[in-house]
Amino acid sequence: MEVKRESKRLIKTNVADGSKEVALSPSDLVVPRVHVEIIYAFEAPVPSDASQMLEDALATTLLDYEEWAGRMSKDSDGRPVIALNGQGAAWIDAEANVPLRDLMPFPPGYQLLELVPPNRGAEELLLVQVTKFSCGGITLGIARHHQVADGESSSQFMDAWTWAVKKKGAVSDEKLPPPPPSPLHDRSLLMASDPPQPTFEHAEYKKPAPPNPEQQQQQQAEHPPLAIKKLHFGPELLKKIKSEAMKDLQDGAWFTTFESLTAHLWRCITRARGLAGGTDTRALVATNGRPRLKTRKLPANYFGNVIFHACSQASVDDLTGRPLSYAAGLVQTAIRRVDEEYILSALDFTALQLQHPVPVARGHRTVLSPNLSVTSWAGLPLYKTDFGWGTPLFVGPPLIPFEGLLMLLPSYTQDGAIDASVGLFAPDMERLESFAFQV
Numbered sequence: 001m002e003v004k005r006e007s008k009r010l011i012k013t014n015v016a017d018g019s020k021e022v023a024l025s026p027s028d029l030v031v032p033r034v035h036v037e038i039i040y041a042f043e044a045p046v047p048s049d050a051s052q053m054l055e056d057a058l059a060t061t062l063l064d065y066e067e068w069a070g071r072m073s074k075d076s077d078g079r080p081v082i083a084l085n086g087q088g089a090a091w092i093d094a095e096a097n098v099p100l101r102d103l104m105p106f107p108p109g110y111q112l113l114e115l116v117p118p119n120r121g122a123e124e125l126l127l128v129q130v131t132k133f134s135c136g137g138i139t140l141g142i143a144r145h146h147q148v149a150d151g152e153s154s155s156q157f158m159d160a161w162t163w164a165v166k167k168k169g170a171v172s173d174e175k176l177p178p179p180p181p182s183p184l185h186d187r188s189l190l191m192a193s194d195p196p197q198p199t200f201e202h203a204e205y206k207k208p209a210p211p212n213p214e215q216q217q218q219q220q221a222e223h224p225p226l227a228i229k230k231l232h233f234g235p236e237l238l239k240k241i242k243s244e245a246m247k248d249l250q251d252g253a254w255f256t257t258f259e260s261l262t263a264h265l266w267r268c269i270t271r272a273r274g275l276a277g278g279t280d281t282r283a284l285v286a287t288n289g290r291p292r293l294k295t296r297k298l299p300a301n302y303f304g305n306v307i308f309h310a311c312s313q314a315s316v317d318d319l320t321g322r323p324l325s326y327a328a329g330l331v332q333t334a335i336r337r338v339d340e341e342y343i344l345s346a347l348d349f350t351a352l353q354l355q356h357p358v359p360v361a362r363g364h365r366t367v368l369s370p371n372l373s374v375t376s377w378a379g380l381p382l383y384k385t386d387f388g389w390g391t392p393l394f395v396g397p398p399l400i401p402f403e404g405l406l407m408l409l410p411s412y413t414q415d416g417a418i419d420a421s422v423g424l425f426a427p428d429m430e431r432l433e434s435f436a437f438q439v
Contacts (some may be wrong), residue, residue, distance in 0.1 A: 002097045003114040003131060006367030010088035010124070012143075013062050021081040022067060025190035026197035026350040027289070028305045029080060029149045030205065035119040035127065035143035036154075039112060040385055041100060041394040044136030051093055051130040054387065057164035058128065062089060062151075065157050066229025067148050067303070068126035082125070089126035091115050100137035105114065108228050108421050111417065131193050138234055141398070149220065150305040151380050152288060153292045156183065156386055165387040183278035183303035189296060190306065191195065192351035193344075195412075196368035200342055202349040204284055223367065226402045227429035228421070231262060231436055235416040242439045245277035245328040249289070255328045258408070258417075259335065263327035265406060265420060265436070266312075270319055272424065273369055277317035281370040285310040287335055288379075288381055289343050296340065308346050316370070376408040378418055383410060388407075 045051060062069045066084040073083040096114075106112065117127035144154055152238040159180045166176055233241070234412050238257050245260040253262075267281045275281065290298055291360070298306065314332040319327055338346075370428040382395040394412045400423035411417035424432060 001102070001111060001114065003130070003327070005093050005094040006080050008090050008092050008117070008127075010057050010331060011062065011091050012074050012088035013059070013066065013086040015066075015084065015086035019415050020066075021073070021075055021116050022070075022084065022185050023075065023191075024080045024086065024147060025187040025193050025304060026347045026354065027190050028187065028308060029354055030350045031146045031150075031305055031307065034144050035122065037113075037116045037119070037141070037143050037398050038213050038399055039053070039075050039106070039115050039394070039396060040140040040142075040382075041103070042138050042140070042387075042389060043100060043393045046136060046138050050138055050387075050389070051132070053089055053165055053168060054128075054130060054161075057161060057168055057387075058089065059090075059175070060164045060168075061157070061161045064160060067187065068144070068157070070125060072125070072145070072147070075136055077251055080147075088124065089128065090117060090122070090124040092127070092129040094129055094131040096131050096133045096139075096212075099135035100134065100139070100393065101134040101135065105188045105230070106394045106396060108397060108399050109358060110399065115139045115400050119141050119143040137393070147305065149303060150288075150307045152290065152306070152376055153183075153303045155380050155382075156180065156301070159397050162385060164389065165209075171388045177417070178436070181301045184299055184301045185303065188302045189298055189304075190301070190304065192347045193223065196351040198349035198352065200345045200349070202346055203282075203313070204309040204360045205346070205350055205353055206222055206321045223403075224425040224427055225422055226403055227426040228423050229429055229433065231412060231433070232413075233412075233418045233420060233423065233437075238416070238418065241324075241394045244439050248325045250321055251286055255325075255332055258378065259332045260324070260356060261408065261418060261420070263324060264439075265422070266331070266372055267319055267324065268429075268432055268436045269372055269406070269424065270423070270433070272428045272429075274428070275316045275370050276314065279316045279370050280313055281319060281383045282374045283312045283331060283334075283374060285331065285335060285374045286370040286376070287313070287338050289338070292338060292343060295342070308338050308343050310338050312349050322437035366402035366404075368402070372404055372406055374406045374408070378408050380410075383412075383414055 067082050069086050070082045070084045117129040119127050125148050127143040139161050227400040241264050245255045279406045285337040286307050287310045312334040396409050400421050403423050407421045409419045
């Protein structure tokens with residue numbers, strides 16, 4: 001596939017007062033300062049002027065979602081903020097010389113990076129690339145700064161954008177749904193206490209212990225090449241995994257499909273890595289804090305990051321030698337621990353830690369082994385994204401950028417299946433593929 005990009009241009013917004021700012025909360029600042037990349041693929045027929053329709057509607061949507069047209073900055077006290085200065089989101093038009101179906105099922109890899117706008121070091125908080133294919137289909141590649149919004153808030157933005165396209169004529173007025181609510185430009189509900197007083201240890205946010213001499217030697221050794229794969233778990237296989245996880249449970253106890261699959265993949269990946277039995281391994285699971293906040297309840301239009309992490313830990317021997325129910329129990333216990341009390345403590349803990357931030361994974365040289373970082377988009381309405389010409393053929397990230405990152409995604413089959421995209425060293429990936437589907 002050859003992709004030709006046109007020059008980048010900016011979609012700016014007229015700002016009456018360029019001094020407006022949105023202060024970032026600890027839950028914004030604890031996520032990596034990187035752009036999250038996602039591709040939406042739409043089959044023909046797509047309007048010939050779809051790119052212009054999308055661009056015009058985005059300009060309208062940015063008037064409400066001002067953060068995306070702003071820039072990262074600091075206030076007069078040196079605290080991180082988003083300056084709502086209207087400097088603009090980036091836009092790129094591109095063309096590909098192949099039909100869209102040639103890319104199915106869109107296996108993650110470096111080729112797909114051609115479909116998202118280059119964003120390393122970009123000052124723009126939102127970058128968009130529309131690529132037209134020889135068949136008439138298009139992809140919408142988006143790179144959005146993680147500290148601006150998480151997946152749920154980004155989905156709210158996408159709802160507003162799709163509505164704006166429909167409003168501009170993609171659908172008739174009688175079929176136009178009510179407009180989505182405007183975002184809340186205030187993150188004070190997730191600010192830390194003054195002074196911060198965490199009540200939990202929060203192993204998930206602590207700096208890792210210094211490596212011992214053997215681990216240091218392994219880290220300095222040349223690693224095998226990174227392999228990136230998407231593993232497909234159909235509905236029947238997911239039922240088998242869940243049934244296996246619950247086989248040893250007492251009456252009334254249960255695991256979710258997410259807990260069961262996460263535990264299964266944590267065990268399989270640990271086994272594939274060939275780690276020493278006494279090694280401790282952790283699974284760090286990103287959880288949505290919104291439904292867990294009961295007294296400090298967030299309004300539905302809260303815009304920002306409300307992601308908190310559940311941390312499970314076990315020795316390699318225990319994790320791989322004991323039944324799947326053991327691993328699933330660890331995952332479930334860690335997730336259930338993330339209640340309102342824990343979240344408020346995490347805000348205070350991270351506020352203290354931000355004076356000496358924990359390094360975060362940012363590139364292909366990052367290695368998380370023996371640990372695993374788990375992010376799920378399986379609950380996001382990705383396949384309901386409709387600008388007026390139908391829902392996507394595919395939605396997902398172009399790449400898994402480093403070793404030890406696992407992303408669970410709704411499958412393009414849209415039948416309840418989950419695709420697990422993961423990055424591992426090539427020999428480990430080969431072993432993983434040989435038994436990941438065995439239950």
